[in-house]
Amino acid sequence: MSYLKVNTKLALTGLMALLINALPVNAGVVLSSTRVIYEQSLHEKTIKAVNRGSSPVLIQTWIDDGRENTPPDQLNVPFMVTPPVGRLDPKHEQIIKITALNGNLPKDRESVYWLNVMEIPAKAKNTTNVNILQVAFRTRIKVFWRPEGLKSTYPEAMEKLQWKLTKDSGKYVATASNTSPFYISLSKADVTNKSQSWKIKVKMIPPFSKETLEIEKMPNSDVGTEIKYVAIGEQGNMQEFKQSVN
Template identity: 30%
Template sequence: MMNGIQKNIAGLLLSLFTISGASASVSLAGTRVIYDGAKKEASVQLENPDKTPYLVQSWINTADNDKSKKSPFVITPPLFRLDPQQKNVLRIILTGPLPEDKESLFWLNVKGIPGGPTGDNSIQIAVNTIVKLIYRPKSLGKSIPTDHKDQLSWRLSGSQIQVSNASPYYINFGRIAVAGKKLEKVSYVAPGGVAHFDLPKGVTGGDVAFAIINDQGGVSQEFHSHI
């Protein structure tokens, strides 16, 4: 027998399974935006693959996601309607100074707010897609992050692996493995910065195999080091 609380939970779960969820929302072309400092702007293509229109709202946050800080970019258009099966382009324009000797990281937010009537058994959810926006100064030339893999230094730091980045690029990792065991959670290391990632249990050193995410969002070949 179920008590009242259990019945309420069961009823809620049943209702969730009988409600048709929101659709895929607005899609972005790519998983990151590289702003080439040699150009006046960067662009991002959006598409609405759905059968309902969306109100699209876009903004940029700083690397630490502190919403009180103003980013040195403007987006146009910041708010617009995107009809079913239609595309549009966001233009990102730099309006303030940034370091010219290394990359700078920001977060591009694109929120799709569904419009139109809903049925009795449907819900509509606004989906906010967040991707990296990396400003790459003109002074860095045509090299890419994978060209600087040898500027990464690896060492043990307790139960973690520490990676130091002597390059002027953000190095985003697709995967890292130590002694053949894959690390569960990896992200990136900033230019001139240090990052720490938890080691798998029982691993105390050995071969380090890592892959870097490229400008198109793909994963590079595997590189090797040792700790």
């Protein structure tokens, strides 16, 4: 198994100085997509980083395996990201390339990783004897590795997510069962009856698994008749579904 050993350290180290009179700052780098679907048949996958700010920045890129606070040099992931570090001038864009290595990833289901793009601002000018706070911004999006030959499609998986209402420790909970080989990302979900609705605390549902989700403020005596949920599509679009429950 070949894995990429990321040898660059977080460029943030030693850059941020916490001082008293902070100057306002805003993230200027945006990505062209909110998620990456990497199909096995592809040689590489690309995404654009655009600097919409008025100053040059340094960007650092890496992929993590879910341990978002682990330094890049301590991660072993089956992907290479280029460029790992680079300057991005204002109103310019940078193509970020993700290349899969020979990793022993599951062939019967998706795998998920996270692409990190760290934006580090240029050092402020004319700040002698002025206390400032410089902040590095990080954008983190999901990368779905999709092997060939999966049965069904992601749109079918979203629609066929199965829901159940049960009691756990005297309170109603919602169980979402995903019988597909895809990760299903939920944006929101609610239990409803004829006159009321209660919010479900959602999360991503892994392939071939079920998740028990808390329902906020739902009385023990009330049983919903329907669950409405919003899943995030392959292009980051929101799609709404509903399902009757017992």
